[in-house]
Amino acid sequence: MIALTSVDWIAIQLTLKLCLYTTLILLVIATPLAWWLSSGRSALRTGVQAVVALPLVLPPTVLGFYLLIMLGPRGFVGGTLESIGLPHLAFSFKGILIGSVLYSMPFAVQPLLEAFNTFGRRPVEVAASLGAGAVDRFLTVILPLTRGGFVVAVTLSFAHTLGEFGVILMLGGSIPGQTKVLSVLIYDHTEAMNYAAAHQLSLLLLVFAFLVLFVVYSINRRFETVRL
């Protein structure tokens, strides 16, 4: 029943690569960001938190439109790159990677922020007073205590990127192997009335998405019981 073509495989590989890179980049960006957000209250923090959460509310087309303008050769980012002899980022893997990072940012920041808020500052302060360095404090105190938050952040970032469509449609240009991810390929299959191909890819995504969420919720439950 499952007969994937090379076009399908290329899209699957590309999608997994995009999800993986997005998740890794988000871990690096979201961890310090969530830590800073959790370390006090100020108008600036509230502002940043609102900006991070924007993709939850905005239609992906808005994000895609602004990114296309900004990353293209006439935009600020793309234009600057062009002026120093580098290619602009519209219609490229790097471009949709930037789009995905912004688009999935709230799904990485929110669980980490919650985890950091829950365990509070005290364990870190105690560790510092005992002479633990910054890296040591992060690896031996923060990470073990907020493991659940990290697992949720990673799975949700990965899964949300998997479901991305509007941003990539506007910014990507459906280039096989570069920007034609699974969601866009499924759209093409349906419009070309190639329902059999659309069906099997959709089913694949459906099962995968269910498994990811199942894992997230089981982990959540386990950590709740541990906390009790």
Next chain:
Amino acid sequence: MKVLLNPLLILLVVMLPVFSQASEKMTIAAASDLRFALNDIVALYKERNPALEIEVIYGSSGKMTTQILNGAPFDVFFSADIGFPEKLYAEGFAVTEPEVYAVGRIVIWSRNMDASKLNLQDLTDPAIRRIAIAQPSHAPYGLRAQEALMATGIWEEVEPKLVFGENIAHTAQMAESGAADVGIIALSLALFPDLARHGYSLVDDALHNPLTQGYVVTSRGKDNQAAHAFARYMAGDEAHAIMIRYGFIMPGM
């Protein structure tokens, strides 16, 4: 003031437009190459028929066909390729025989360079890094662009530079934003004032199958007199004048 808050009264006011649906109403599904021409035609038609409510929905012809096959509420369908209406007619989703309303052309258009001096061979130039065409699998203009590139013998060479728009208007937007250096788009879009500020060059129509554009009244529009009347209007001189202004070739011309 109490009467103002009477929920029944509010309900009545809200429902009023539903009860008073005496005016005629029709929904047109149209290929994206008609986006500007049909807007002008519909605006004029509305002036002539102020009581008529017309809604136009644009998309790629393949998408529109899929939607009609799945019960979309469209009364008339203007496709960029008569093959799609023929399919609908053959499967019993249309009540009129597919008829040609225009023939379209493809052009090379660019925001970044003077496209009036470009021909298809020039697209292999390394200075042109991104070329936008519509998705050939479901957008007729994309398929014709692909045919022309193949007939010129440069398909393999330019393929790595191609980016694909969801429909021909999306493709034009990719080129208009400047993010794609060149777009192979519909002449009807290149003649829209915003795009017409930049040059274009016609692609020789001997290089591809003709963009024979056909329409049908769908089975949903069977008893909608407004839909049949509008289809007749599209074949008249007034609509033809606008279509010609946007570069379409009329049947029999």
